[in-house]
Amino acid sequence: MVTYTNCPVCGSSNIRAFISANDHTVSGESFVIMACNDCTHLFTQDIPSAKDIGKYYASEDYISHSDTQEGLVNKLYHTVRKRTLNAKKILVQNATGKRSGQIADIGCGTGAFLNTMKHAGWNITGIEPDETARAKAASLYGIDPLPADEFYKLPAEKFDAITLWHVLEHVHELHAYITQLKNMLSARGKLFIAVPNYTSYDAKHYGAFWAAYDVPRHLYHFSPQSMRRLLQEHGLVAEKIKPMWFDSFYVSMLSEKYKNGKGNLVKAFFMGFISNLKTMMNKEKCSSLIYIISVKS
DSSP states (O other), rough: OOOOBTTTTOOOOOOOEEEEEEEEEOOEEEEEEEEETOOEEESSSSSSOOTTTGEEEEEEETTTHOOOOOOOOHHHHHHHHHHHHHHHHHHHHHTTOSSOOOEEEEETTTTTHHHHHHHTTEEEEEEEEOHHHHHHHHHHHHHBBBBBGGGSOTTTEEEEEEESSSSSOOOOOOOHHHHHHHHEEEEEEEEEEEEETSSSSHHHGGGGGGGGOOOOTOOOOHHHHHHHHHHHTTTEEEEEEEEEEEHHHHHHHHHHHHHHOOOOOOHHHHHHHHHHHHHHHGGGSSSEEEEEEEEEO
């Protein structure tokens, strides 16, 4: 078990209990989420250690590992994913200024994004800790992701693009991970980090039932302010922040299920729409955000 006495982002001891949330996916256990009064970062307290957390991912409902299409929410996820994969490809190409190059996808799951980039002409490298997901990547796309212990062995200054799509919130060694990611970037390489945003309207509406808290798998819960602070600690800067419009709908559908015991598609769609509408006035309030990051000059 990992118990924090200081904020894992900025190191401040000025922390407090923020909210208690349940694990709705596997265990049903309750976890306290702490808040840093200095950098606004949230983090799950008393988390399982890296060697013990695997059992909390052991669910057919954990979509990034199983690729399941069972149930309405997962079917909708796969329908939307076809569009978002292409959007991510265009985002990477535009941000890097390259139509091909070296890309590493960290936490690549079953390999759908890497497959998209491979067909676009990129040389791909994947890291995925889950053995089942790696096997599916091989069978579905002929992709062979590396296991997690290969991450720190990846070469320095090689990659034009490094992507973490909803991965950083799962990583125990937060600062060591960021250090390695920075080392892996080529001279003009870009780092893409997508994470949930607890300052969003849908997070505030659903409170402890907000699906993107996803305790204890989500160790950290970032605000734009705390993400910028983390990057600053490592000599990195977020050049742009992009909203992930579809996430508010997906997260709202799961949140409705957790809150009411069943999914209310109409209500979830309405909440996602309202959340996105508020984002029009402030993009940093979207349910999930993509940070496009470079080494600070």
